[in-house]
Amino acid sequence: MTALVAGAESRAAVFAGLALAALVFNPAGDAAAKPLTVADLLAGSPAADWRMPDPEDTLYMDLARGRVVIELASRVAPQHAANIRALARAHYFDGLAIVRVQDNYVVQWGDPDHHRAVPAGVRAGVEFTAAAGAAARFEPLPDRDAYAPQVGFLDGFPAARDPRSHVVWLAHCYGMVGAGRDDPPESDGTEMYAVIGHAPRQLDRNVALVGRVLQGMELLSSLPRGSGEMGFYVPSEATVPIRSVRIAADVPKAERTPVEVLRTNSATFRAVVDQRRQRNEPWFKFSPDHIDLCNVPLPVRAIPAAGL
Amino acid sequence: MTALVAGAESRAAVFAGLALAALVFNPAGDAAAKPLTVADLLAGSPAADWRMPDPEDTLYMDLARGRVVIELASRVAPQHAANIRALARAHYFDGLAIVRVQDNYVVQWGDPDHHRAVPAGVRAGVEFTAAAGAAARFEPLPDRDAYAPQVGFLDGFPAARDPRSHVVWLAHCYGMVGAGRDDPPESDGTEMYAVIGHAPRQLDRNVALVGRVLQGMELLSSLPRGSGEMGFYVPSEATVPIRSVRIAADVPKAERTPVEVLRTNSATFRAVVDQRRQRNEPWFKFSPDHIDLCNVPLPVRAIPAAGL
Numbered sequence: 170m171t172a173l174v175a176g177a178e179s180r181a182a183v184f185a186g187l188a189l190a191a192l193v194f195n196p197a198g199d200a201a202a203k204p205l206t207v208a209d210l211l212a213g214s215p216a217a218d219w220r221m222p223d224p225e226d227t228l229y230m231d232l233a234r235g236r237v238v239i240e241l242a243s244r245v246a247p248q249h250a251a252n253i254r255a256l257a258r259a260h261y262f263d264g265l266a267i268v269r270v271q272d273n274y275v276v277q278w279g280d281p282d283h284h285r286a287v288p289a290g291v292r293a294g295v296e297f298t299a300a301a302g303a304a305a306r307f308e309p310l311p312d313r314d315a316y317a318p319q320v321g322f323l324d325g326f327p328a329a330r331d332p333r334s335h336v337v338w339l340a341h342c343y344g345m346v347g348a349g350r351d352d353p354p355e356s357d358g359t360e361m362y363a364v365i366g367h368a369p370r371q372l373d374r375n376v377a378l379v380g381r382v383l384q385g386m387e388l389l390s391s392l393p394r395g396s397g398e399m400g401f402y403v404p405s406e407a408t409v410p411i412r413s414v415r416i417a418a419d420v421p422k423a424e425r426t427p428v429e430v431l432r433t434n435s436a437t438f439r440a441v442v443d444q445r446r447q448r449n450e451p452w453f454k455f456s457p458d459h460i461d462l463c464n465v466p467l468p469v470r471a472i473p474a475a476g477l
Numbered sequence: 478m479t480a481l482v483a484g485a486e487s488r489a490a491v492f493a494g495l496a497l498a499a500l501v502f503n504p505a506g507d508a509a510a511k512p513l514t515v516a517d518l519l520a521g522s523p524a525a526d527w528r529m530p531d532p533e534d535t536l537y538m539d540l541a542r543g544r545v546v547i548e549l550a551s552r553v554a555p556q557h558a559a560n561i562r563a564l565a566r567a568h569y570f571d572g573l574a575i576v577r578v579q580d581n582y583v584v585q586w587g588d589p590d591h592h593r594a595v596p597a598g599v600r601a602g603v604e605f606t607a608a609a610g611a612a613a614r615f616e617p618l619p620d621r622d623a624y625a626p627q628v629g630f631l632d633g634f635p636a637a638r639d640p641r642s643h644v645v646w647l648a649h650c651y652g653m654v655g656a657g658r659d660d661p662p663e664s665d666g667t668e669m670y671a672v673i674g675h676a677p678r679q680l681d682r683n684v685a686l687v688g689r690v691l692q693g694m695e696l697l698s699s700l701p702r703g704s705g706e707m708g709f710y711v712p713s714e715a716t717v718p719i720r721s722v723r724i725a726a727d728v729p730k731a732e733r734t735p736v737e738v739l740r741t742n743s744a745t746f747r748a749v750v751d752q753r754r755q756r757n758e759p760w761f762k763f764s765p766d767h768i769d770l771c772n773v774p775l776p777v778r779a780i781p782a783a784g785l
Contacts, residue, residue: 368769
């Protein structure tokens, strides 16, 4: 069986979220110049290059088909993160459903009719850009971007910055999770969406992004598309029930899904990005010499139970 | 039920491939300044702004779940188009399967083990860039791009151009269809793929793009992801059988799926792009004032049977 698209040379085991096999030339420069795959880079990375998301910032959305693990961007959108924690702790989402799946756009879940009582303490707000202090944590990517003057990473999430105003915001890449809203622009976290298509960057600074899917993305992206307007499921279509949404910290340890995320300020991450920017492997006949923010892999790996 | 993401103001019927409701200000400037949705722009468009793809360039891939309609870029990649016509006419794909579904990347089908005999006349070749004469047909988009010096449209497909060399090539946007290859770089069309995620523009000029999905994209994008390396289905997973792949010209008229495509050189198309670039509707608090090539909608509409 041949791979045929991008990377037939390498058959290293697929890494979570990094399925494209890819090669770089060995920086050690040994005689054989053995090319390193991204999987090799990750396998050889020091433990310190990885972080485990705070269980207080980790959301488990359990569906019949499996668990979706989401990391909340709690320092970027603290009010929404607090709201979502309060909603999960009040079991607000349990028994609600995924109500919208629009091809090449978003999956959306929650309570679109606002029938459920919102727990005390949940306050609607506007967090289109990052809370104060984010500019100092922003890690720029050298690559150009056409939607923002500068792009990079903030707390491990894809982000953008205006160097004049020092304003920083998260970017609508594949797998990012936001708080849906109507107009006026306040949102409270009772409606959430995940991006399942080409990055709708026009939404940046127009809606609050609150995190990203770390694991289980395919459980959302492979859902049947809704045939209603804007991908909403119509009454003749089964919505997808949400069994529960929990904060990982509230889940017994034996029932957690431990994952680690590669630190975006690590040497391993820089090597991964450079490999993906240059594509030096033989399959590529033309080096892109560029990487789009939303094509940068943000590696996640499962932690074996024995490793806890 | 509220829409919550992008365009709650408008509930006009969703148009194929254009599900995001969107408003523009009425160019007629009437007193009410009634905003026009993209659906309004399309509904009010003259018939001459639409074209019906040549049945010789239209591929039907019939799956148990429905029909995928693909337009071949026969002037851009004439050798691959000829190969694919010959393969379809030899019933080469019938009974083969979709063998790979990699999340946020591609769906791939064909004969990965090359067990089937390839019909006479099918010749492997390299068509990474457009055949001679394309530069004169290229329609530039004014918007910046970070992968190519210039982007726009060629024969209705998203494309890019190097203004110095006058080389033009198709771009790996969502829904584009390519001819998979191994290394060496020749391909013959026996393996095909469609993009189901964020545009993998690093593949541009590295593999032959041969067309795009006009209808039925969701039949591909919602398939279960393969759990094998690079998203290949493993033996324990059912592959997705292909009932048949036919050239529309060979299908009795009563069994065809007639569609029309908005011409990219039409005034209606320009108005649609401008609306999507500016996002003047009230929901948007920040105008992107930019559109990514792969976020430009390429409207397709079904033709009622009575219209034939």
